[in-house]
Amino acid sequence: MNALWTAYLFHIKEQIRTKGFRITSIVISILILGYFAYNHFSSNEEKVLVTVINTSKYYSLDDKLLKENIEGLQLHSEQIKNEEKEQQKIKDQDLDHLIVIKEQDSVPVVNYYYHRSPDPTVMFAFTTQLQQQYLSKVSTEHALSQEVVTELFQNIPVEETMLAENNGSLGIVYVFIFLMYTFIIMFGQGVAMSITGEKSTRVMEVMITKIKPIYMLFAKILSSLTAGLIQVSVFLLSGYLAYLIGWINKDLFSIFGFGLDLSQVNAGLIIGFIFFFACGYLVYALCFAALGSVISRTEDLGSVMGPVMVLVVGALMVGIKTMMDPTGGLVTFSTYFPFFSPIVAYSKFVMGEISTLELLISGAVLIISIGLLAYAASRIYVKGVMVYGEKFKWSQLTAMLKK
Amino acid sequence: MLKVENLTKKYGEKHAVEHLSFSVSTGEVFGLLGRNGAGKTTTIKMMLGLVTPDEGSVMWKSQKGLKGASFGYLPEERGLYPKAKVADQLSYFARLEGMEKSIIKRSVDYWLDRFDIAMYRNKMAGDLSKGNQQKVQLAATLLHNPDLIILDEPFSGLDPVNTNLLTQVILEEKQKGKVIIMSSHQMEQVEKFCKEVVLMKDGQALLAGDLETIKNSYGLMYLSLYGDVDKLISFCQEQEYPFEQEEKRIIVPLKSDQEPLTVLTQLKNENIEVSEVTYLQPTLHQIFVEKVGS
Numbered sequence: 001m002n003a004l005w006t007a008y009l010f011h012i013k014e015q016i017r018t019k020g021f022r023i024t025s026i027v028i029s030i031l032i033l034g035y036f037a038y039n040h041f042s043s044n045e046e047k048v049l050v051t052v053i054n055t056s057k058y059y060s061l062d063d064k065l066l067k068e069n070i071e072g073l074q075l076h077s078e079q080i081k082n083e084e085k086e087q088q089k090i091k092d093q094d095l096d097h098l099i100v101i102k103e104q105d106s107v108p109v110v111n112y113y114y115h116r117s118p119d120p121t122v123m124f125a126f127t128t129q130l131q132q133q134y135l136s137k138v139s140t141e142h143a144l145s146q147e148v149v150t151e152l153f154q155n156i157p158v159e160e161t162m163l164a165e166n167n168g169s170l171g172i173v174y175v176f177i178f179l180m181y182t183f184i185i186m187f188g189q190g191v192a193m194s195i196t197g198e199k200s201t202r203v204m205e206v207m208i209t210k211i212k213p214i215y216m217l218f219a220k221i222l223s224s225l226t227a228g229l230i231q232v233s234v235f236l237l238s239g240y241l242a243y244l245i246g247w248i249n250k251d252l253f254s255i256f257g258f259g260l261d262l263s264q265v266n267a268g269l270i271i272g273f274i275f276f277f278a279c280g281y282l283v284y285a286l287c288f289a290a291l292g293s294v295i296s297r298t299e300d301l302g303s304v305m306g307p308v309m310v311l312v313v314g315a316l317m318v319g320i321k322t323m324m325d326p327t328g329g330l331v332t333f334s335t336y337f338p339f340f341s342p343i344v345a346y347s348k349f350v351m352g353e354i355s356t357l358e359l360l361i362s363g364a365v366l367i368i369s370i371g372l373l374a375y376a377a378s379r380i381y382v383k384g385v386m387v388y389g390e391k392f393k394w395s396q397l398t399a400m401l402k403k
Numbered sequence: 404m405l406k407v408e409n410l411t412k413k414y415g416e417k418h419a420v421e422h423l424s425f426s427v428s429t430g431e432v433f434g435l436l437g438r439n440g441a442g443k444t445t446t447i448k449m450m451l452g453l454v455t456p457d458e459g460s461v462m463w464k465s466q467k468g469l470k471g472a473s474f475g476y477l478p479e480e481r482g483l484y485p486k487a488k489v490a491d492q493l494s495y496f497a498r499l500e501g502m503e504k505s506i507i508k509r510s511v512d513y514w515l516d517r518f519d520i521a522m523y524r525n526k527m528a529g530d531l532s533k534g535n536q537q538k539v540q541l542a543a544t545l546l547h548n549p550d551l552i553i554l555d556e557p558f559s560g561l562d563p564v565n566t567n568l569l570t571q572v573i574l575e576e577k578q579k580g581k582v583i584i585m586s587s588h589q590m591e592q593v594e595k596f597c598k599e600v601v602l603m604k605d606g607q608a609l610l611a612g613d614l615e616t617i618k619n620s621y622g623l624m625y626l627s628l629y630g631d632v633d634k635l636i637s638f639c640q641e642q643e644y645p646f647e648q649e650e651k652r653i654i655v656p657l658k659s660d661q662e663p664l665t666v667l668t669q670l671k672n673e674n675i676e677v678s679e680v681t682y683l684q685p686t687l688h689q690i691f692v693e694k695v696g697s
Contacts, residue, residue: 002501003499006495006498006499007499010487010491010495013491014484014486014487018486198482198484201482201483201484201485202478202480202481202482203482203483203484204482205453205478205480205482206476206478206482206483206496206540206543207482207499208453209451209453209474209476210496210499210500211499386453386454
């Protein structure tokens with residue numbers, strides 16, 4: 001175990017010392033700070049450019065009320081003859097929205113032009129005003145009493161109650177999936193590259209006489225995990241720095257549109273996060289380590305790692321599907337499939353869509369799978385590191401497992 | 404003492420090593436000789452337990468295998484971590500050998516000085532020249548003061564100055580009573596150190612045993628004549644003796660033990676003065692080329 005610890009410390013030091021590690025840490029931290037700074041400083045200045053062409057006789061807009069309802073609204077009125085010109089402005093992205101108000105049998109008709117996606121806030125603000133004016137006009141024409149009009153305008157009260165247990169917001173799921181994916185891509189693959197590098201530089205021949213291969217295997221996997229966690233901590237610290245500076249409004253905090261309610265983070269969520277994150281990393285790192293050991297040149301890594309990369313992308317896709325449909329058939333199967341279950345089971349746990357029994361079974365399957373993978377990977381690794389020069393065939397893996 | 408008995412390894416139908424046996428005592432250097440692909444490296448890997456033999460055994464101090472033995476191994480293909488500092492990786496290797504922290508620094512400093520590479524201690528190994536990387540690798544092999552030293556082609560990549568330096572180091576280790584096994588193509592170096600050798604071809608031992616005995620039992624001898632080269636050449640041509648010229652010497656291979664006397668008598672009869680006559684044994688190089696050359 002002393003040799004494992006020595007190898008672990010050496011590899012972790014070597015990884016942290018590399019220029020790539022330091023540059024990535026600095027650049028991504030700057031990007032995180034930049035992202036929050038941009039959101040902070042640009043949120044008050046974002047303009048919504050709207051041109052209105054109103055050809056109706058009865059309907060007019062209250063500019064003041066519109067500006068109250070649409071943040072950053074800059075309203076511009078145009079004549080009907082310039083409609084095409086205004087549409088071109090939208091295509092050229094010089095204008096955000098064009099609202100054309102016409103009348104048909106005294107009923108207001110609105111044509112709404114936008115570049116690629118409609119803005120419900122803009123649409124709602126305009127149609128609400130027109131709707132009220134139309135109701136007012138109709139009630140006057142039919143000589144309705146003020147009481148009737150008031151009742152007609154009465155809003156229907158809606159009281160929302162979520163019945164599913166929810167352990168946290170989707171933002172936490174999103175952070176988990178994103179971290180898991182990037183971690184496997186960056187550090188899981190790093191394990192394979194490091195092992196193949198040791199073979200191609202022939203340092204493996206020296207090492208194999210000094211330390212048990214199984215210790216080398218786990219020293220590499222665990223040092224990559226630690227280096228990765230250090231890097232993630234640096235990113236979190238830069239996020240915390242942004243929070244301290246005041247660039248993050250914790251009430252409106254979101255990651256790419258997914259709300260992240262930090263007040264919902266509790267011990268269960270943190271323990272689950274650590275457990276499924278570590279298990280997910282181990283599953284893939286063991287596969288990468290085994291495959292990295294059977295080839296002799298780093299150039300061959302791409303072709304060998306292809307099938308595992310398909311699983312990584314599959315896990316990401318199923319993770320996204322879980323956020324939308326946590327009870328679907330594929331998601332249910334994936335809850336117990338060890339290559340997908342870390343992301344799926346944790347996501348379902350956060351969303352309150354998994355029972356305690358299901359969670360325990362998923363965790364148990366995952367732990368047993370890691371044990372089997374560790375056994376297989378160590379067998380392949382011990383044999384694989386001494387194989388040089390031969391072109392890799394998948395059948396070799398079976399032979400190495402059997403020997 | 405190291406004892407290798409009946410070591411055999413087959414890859415498919417081809418024997419990489421076939422029934423190889425030898426033993427090496429403390430304070431001796433053993434030469435493992437042969438052309439590329441003769442089976443030397445496979446033999447070493449079987450000794451280290453990196454390749455499982457089909458038959459045979461390796462005994463070290465009466466124990467089977469090298470498990471628990473203190474050994475240093477210099478592989479044929481040199482390997483260092485290219486992006487790690489020289490001193491850091493030497494310390495790492497030393498820690499893996501179970502050395503105490505306090506001794507590691509002293510040992511690393513000693514070997515960096517001994518191989519004249521102390522100035523590179525904080526350089527990345529990948530930034531060093533091939534020869535200096537070779538010296539770092541040698542330091543890694545020796546820094547934990549192993550009892551058994553296995554050197555696979557230790558002189559390849561070294562310039563003459565560094566070859567002399569390594570020669571001194573090996574002689575020092577020999578004097579300390581280490582068991583040293585060396586595979587090499589440089590026969591002059593092997594002759595300097597090795598008491599016993601095995602000459603391998605296609606996995607088999609063609610010649611094995613004490614180097615002097617091998618040389619003495621080897622039929623071909625040489626007569627070295629030093630004198631007027633032109634006259635000596637004319638003499639050899641007239642008498643139809645095969646010869647080779649080495650500067651002012653003429654080397655004549657002999658067919659029998661009686662031939663030197665015949666040659667010297669003929670020279671006297673022809674009044675050709677010779678200032679120095681030497682009776683030469685075949686060199687290891689000559690034996691090597693003769694035995695495995697074709």
